């Protein structure tokens with residue numbers, strides 16, 4: 001039998017058959033529309049809450065193979081990038097599509113390093129937040145506010161202009177993060193030191209006090225850089241899809257990225273590392289792990305940092321992060337919560353429920369423990385995630401803008417509400 005790249009469907013309501021082309025392992029959802037019960041019928045749609053089986057875009061940025069536990073950026077395995085590259089180089093790779101030549105990298109790094117400062121009015125805006133404002137709330141709002149400082153960013157069809165906004169955002173996110181952190185603890189904002197590396201400068205803006213020159217610990221600087229690489233991009237996750245969704249309206253990238261960061265804030269997404277740490281603190285000791293797992297099995301709670309929509313195997317980022325943890329602990333001393341985490345992982349991975357549900361630790365299970373050992377408070381964790389994810393969001397946003405198939409995102413709904421009914425005045429209800 002000759003192989004045909006098509007799908008034959010028989011509609012049992014009408015007895016009619018249809019042949020839909022299969023391309024890249026998928027059918028076009030709009031091809032279903034021709035399947036109608038009668039001429040009045042709108043046509044068949046696919047109902048897919050949470051987009052569990054719907055490809056919304058064609059992308060070349062990152063590949064996530066959840067069954068095999070593989071993650072690649074532009075074809076390069078995440079392990080190789082984490083071991084041999086740097087965050088700024090990976091950012092170039094994600095945004096521009098290839099690893100840079102030496103002069104391209106120097107130019108790219110120079111552009112980013114010289115855009116780290118914030119307009120003084122952005123600083124004033126940040127000062128207006130309450131003393132205890134969550135840094136992620138400050139981050140989301142400040143990124144959106146940048147749109148008013150750079151009205152040229154609306155010029156989406158100008159490639160140079162797009163690149164400029166991308167560099168600005170990659171450059172300024174650490175400064176916003178550090179100011180948000182210092183705002184919360186009442187320390188004066190520390191301006192960027194452009195002699196330092198990307199990660200080293202973030203540590204400087206967070207932790208420098210009265211010393212004339214801040215010298216970051218090279219192990220911690222490297223660990224932070226690696227954590228940013230591991231968070232660089234991850235297919236069409238909730239925040240990236242939000243970036244593309246909002247970006248599809250052709251709003252400027254600052255507003256689109258504020259939407260992406262807002263999506264990341266949720267505890268089921270980038271807020272999970274914060275939730276993991278709270279969970280580990282609540283468990284407190286290795287001996288309390290079995291009782292905690294029992295509550296998970298009774299469906300009273302979820303094990304935070306476990307499970308993933310795509311990975312049905314070990315998350316490759318989680319494997320790498322464990323190595324980073326050991327390096328960091330050599331400098332900072334062992335975080336006692338790591339023992340609770342290891343015990344949780346050990347017991348969970350032997351349990352029939354976790355095995356049958358293919359629930360493994362995800363990237364957030366260990367990242368929070370490392371961040372905490374490095375002195376970061378839990379509230380800043382999602383902001384650190386956002387810094388790492390910024391190049392991925394922007395690469396995906398740009399890819400969407402340049403895709404001739406991109407249309408404004410506008411899903412359909414299955415309306416389950418009332419049919420027409422007449423208004424009743426308030427006194428007669």
Ligand code: ACO
Pocket residue numbers: 050267268269270272296301302303304305306307308309310357359362363364
């Ligand atoms: N603990 C216990 N059970 C779980 C967990 C968990 N962490 N995650 C999923 N399950 C169970 C569900 O109860 C469900 O069981 P059932 O079929 O017996 O009812 C089954 O696994 C499928 O769960 P869904 O919620 O349908 O899976 P989904 O793909 O929608 O959710 C998610 C993925 C949100 C990541 C989920 O696994 C979760 O809530 N994990 C904890 C939060 C977390 O760590 N988020 C970070 C994700 S990584 C990232 O965003 C960077």
